[in-house]
Amino acid sequence: MSRVVATGIPHHITQRGNAQRPVFEDDTDRLVYLRLLGLNCESYDLAIVGYCLMPNHVHLxxxxxxxxxxxxxxxxxxxxxxxxxxGRQGATGHVWQGRFYSCPLDANHFWAALRYTEMNPVRAGMVADPAVYCWSSAASHCGRAGRSVPLHLTQKVWRDCWSARSWRDFLDASSAAEETLAIRTKTHSGRPLGTADFVDSLERTLRRTLAPERGGRPRKQVADAIQPVLAV
Structure with missing residues (x-):
């Protein structure tokens, strides 16, 4: 389906490197990426609430x-x-695979997707504590003095609901497997992630059908299909 964009609504966004190859070789690469992201988000009115840079993909x-x-x-x-x-590698060709994946989020899934994003390095076995990972928003949200990066985080919407302590507790709480699967599935499909009322409201606002039709593949088949694309 064509991309669903709801202005003023949080979205989970992810994009991987072409053929799942690394897109960041070192900290210089990551800083260049964040600087470009910060400049373009300011230019095109995209507010970043959270992010995570992984070796071969990004989450926003x-x-x-x-x-x-x-x-x-x-x-x-x-x-x-x-x-x-x-230019740095003396290479040619695609760095990123296809288009980015995204989905609109209701209030509860907004925070679930932010937790999912900031817990990526833990799920990948890179760190035990998300707040010590230098290349995500977790350190800032947990009140930890991290690396200075050239990306402005939109803090008001987060601060209206959380403190560093309460967010840390939320990160430490285990995410249900169903929650993780829902985030991955909806991000891959582009359909909204939220309650039926939330989806109905978006359908009325955007004047398009967003709820999936009945039938289709069983959920396990869907999960198996998207695992190589969105895992971690």
């Missing part, structure tokens, strides 16, 4: 201010970053 939780905010901010960030990385 963001709120678009315009219908084209995500498209333009990601297009220019990833396009310019690809030019930078290919």
């Amino acid at each position: 939780v963001a709120i678009p201010g315009r219908d084209d905010s995500m498209k333009l901010a990601l297009r220019h960030t990833h396009g310019r970053y690809a030019t930078y990385l290919n």
